[in-house]
Amino acid sequence: xxxxxxxxxxxxxxxxxxxxxxxxxxxxxxxxxxxxxxxxxxxxxxxxxxxxxxxxxxxxxxxxxxxxxxxxxxxxxxxxxxxxxxxxxxxxxxxxxxxxxxxxxxxxxxxxxxxxxxxxxxxxxxxxxxxxxxxxxxxxxxxxxxxxxxxxxxxxxxxxxxxxxxxxxxxxxxxxxxxxxxxxxxxxxxxxxxxxxxxxxxxxxxxxxxxxxxxxxxxxxxxxxxxxxxxxxxxxxxxxxxxxxxxxx
Amino acid sequence: xxxxxxxxxxxxxxxxxxxxxxxxxxxxxxxxxxxxxxxxxxxxxxxxxxxxxxxxxxxxxxxxxxxxxxxxxxxxxxxxxxxxxxxxxxxxxxxxxxxxxxxxxxxxxxxxxxxxxxxxxxxxxxxxxxxxxxxxxxxxxxxxxxxxxxxxxxxxxxxxxxxxxxxxxxxxxxxxxxxxxxxxxxxxxxxxxxxxxxxxxxxxxxxxxxxxxxxxxxxxxxxxxxxxxxxxxxxxxxxxxxxxxxxxx
DNA sequence: CCATCATGTTGCAGCATGTGCAACGAGGGT
DNA sequence: ACCCTCGTTGCACATGCTGCAACATGATGG
Numbered sequence: 001x002x003x004x005x006x007x008x009x010x011x012x013x014x015x016x017x018x019x020x021x022x023x024x025x026x027x028x029x030x031x032x033x034x035x036x037x038x039x040x041x042x043x044x045x046x047x048x049x050x051x052x053x054x055x056x057x058x059x060x061x062x063x064x065x066x067x068x069x070x071x072x073x074x075x076x077x078x079x080x081x082x083x084x085x086x087x088x089x090x091x092x093x094x095x096x097x098x099x100x101x102x103x104x105x106x107x108x109x110x111x112x113x114x115x116x117x118x119x120x121x122x123x124x125x126x127x128x129x130x131x132x133x134x135x136x137x138x139x140x141x142x143x144x145x146x147x148x149x150x151x152x153x154x155x156x157x158x159x160x161x162x163x164x165x166x167x168x169x170x171x172x173x174x175x176x177x178x179x180x181x182x183x184x185x186x187x188x189x190x191x192x193x194x195x196x197x198x199x200x201x202x203x204x205x206x207x208x209x210x211x212x213x214x215x216x217x218x219x220x221x222x223x224x225x226x227x228x229x230x231x232x233x234x235x236x237x238x239x240x241x242x243x244x245x246x247x248x249x
Numbered sequence: 250x251x252x253x254x255x256x257x258x259x260x261x262x263x264x265x266x267x268x269x270x271x272x273x274x275x276x277x278x279x280x281x282x283x284x285x286x287x288x289x290x291x292x293x294x295x296x297x298x299x300x301x302x303x304x305x306x307x308x309x310x311x312x313x314x315x316x317x318x319x320x321x322x323x324x325x326x327x328x329x330x331x332x333x334x335x336x337x338x339x340x341x342x343x344x345x346x347x348x349x350x351x352x353x354x355x356x357x358x359x360x361x362x363x364x365x366x367x368x369x370x371x372x373x374x375x376x377x378x379x380x381x382x383x384x385x386x387x388x389x390x391x392x393x394x395x396x397x398x399x400x401x402x403x404x405x406x407x408x409x410x411x412x413x414x415x416x417x418x419x420x421x422x423x424x425x426x427x428x429x430x431x432x433x434x435x436x437x438x439x440x441x442x443x444x445x446x447x448x449x450x451x452x453x454x455x456x457x458x459x460x461x462x463x464x465x466x467x468x469x470x471x472x473x474x475x476x477x478x479x480x481x482x483x484x485x486x487x488x489x490x491x492x493x494x495x496x497x498x
Numbered sequence: 499c500c501a502t503c504a505t506g507t508t509g510c511a512g513c514a515t516g517t518g519c520a521a522c523g524a525g526g527g528t
Numbered sequence: 529a530c531c532c533t534c535g536t537t538g539c540a541c542a543t544g545c546t547g548c549a550a551c552a553t554g555a556t557g558g
């Protein structure tokens with residue numbers, strides 16, 4: 001593990017919260033400002049940061065460029081986008097696309113609701129493994145050993161009264177999800193938000209991503225969210241078909 | 250300047266071109282694989298990279314998250330977005346938003362054309378300083394000393410027959426742009442693309458960003474691109490007004 | 499079924515490189 | 529004109545990065 005790189009990344013994280021001066025960064029990192037300066041120079045050279053006329057450092061455009069490349073590399077995102085946009089348009093609700101990567105579930109695309117009350121989320125953020133509907137869909141498809149391993153590593157922090165709080169409960173839920181082909185989050189993560197999620201499969205049948213609809217209670221009650229399930233499943237099947245999955249056509 | 254950080258960022262750049270194995274990265278960087286491994290471990294910890302089941306490294310979600318934060322921080326982007334979307338919708342053409350940062354001009358937002366023939370660009374990429382219309386708008390507002398300094402540093406690579414190839418020609422063009430309040434790129438960057446760009450100003454009157462319309466020749470001839478200028482200028486004024494610029498209201 | 503290969507990981511010694519200090523310089527406010 | 533703040537530079541020291549070599553693991557093929 002590289003101390004230097006870790007420090008550089010901590011600088012980026014800091015700048016993610018807003019512009020910073022050299023001294024501010026030095027203080028937060030607990031290192032001498034000379035050290036910070038040189039890290040920043042390297043970051044600036046690659047356009048990960050830039051500094052304005054007032055010598056404040058900001059996140060730079062190299063980051064956007066790289067992030068754009070990273071998102072483009074996920075073929076699933078490009079394939080799914082038109083279908084998810086259509087689902088978003090048809091339902092008017094927030095639609096997410098999430099993928100499993102390295103023991104986490106991450107949102108890789110998002111289409112915002114047209115309602116004024118909206119769920120907070122952002123591309124790149126992690127979904128809670130034990131409560132988000134997309135997580136259930138993705139975990140449910142993992143081979144059992146890995147599924148157990150991941151579940152064992154979860155911090156079962158209760159977000160609401162309905163949050164599953166034991167590995168056993170989650171594993172049972174995942175079995176159910178795998179069997180029925182979709183997952184729900186009935187106020188398990190946020191007290192006033194319900195979600196449904198469905199798997200997207202590639203030609204080999206493996207789940208490569210999950211699509212979900214998230215609706216605040218005040219917009220639609222739980223039962224009516226379940227009514228959206230057929231549309232969601234149709235969308236997921238359509239994306240799967242575009243991924244080359246024969247049965248889904 | 251930190252060798253270690255520079256190497257880490259080179260790793261990210263590599264991964265931007267596609268997945269890589271440890272050995273591949275070691276070879277490209279010209280360092281021992283042990284070294285690469287430890288850099289990757291630090292990057293992985295902050296979710297800048299992740300590795301799949303086949304031990305291939307990919308760009309990770311931490312990057313998306315940070316990039317999202319960075320874009321959110323640019324208030325101008327949020328302010329401009331609805332106006333640019335409307336312009337995109339009204340004209341059907343590709344609309345860009347660009348900003349000057351640290352001696353470069355960078356695209357910070359983009360709304361794609363509905364035409365099948367589209368200009369290639371991506372958020373985060375640099376615009377050519379001596380040919381892109383947005384660059385002219387942004388450079389034209391710099392204080393003269395900095396303007397001269399930046400122009401002196403440009404590599405006047407000719408992209409097409411019409412590309413300006415001398416500092417003098419560019420400086421003269423910038424004077425003209427500053428006077429008329431908009432800029433054009435008449436096939437100076439890509440032989441078959443014409444652009445017009447307009448400045449967005451904040452309350453102090455400084456140009457904080459530039460909006461542009463880019464149209465391939467085959468879609469609209471040059472003269473008709475100029476016909477779009479009134480709409481573009483109206484959009485730029487509307488965004489400026491939202492930025493608090495009194496005269497623009 | 500074992501041999502071989504390819505690839506990732508670990509321990510360790512040496513020294514390159516990152517680090518902090520102190521002095522310097524530039525800009526802004528009083 | 530002075531001081532105060534904040535970024536930059538030169539330098540000596542030792543931290544922590546680097547490469548080597550040995551080990552571990554999983555895949556491939558005879």
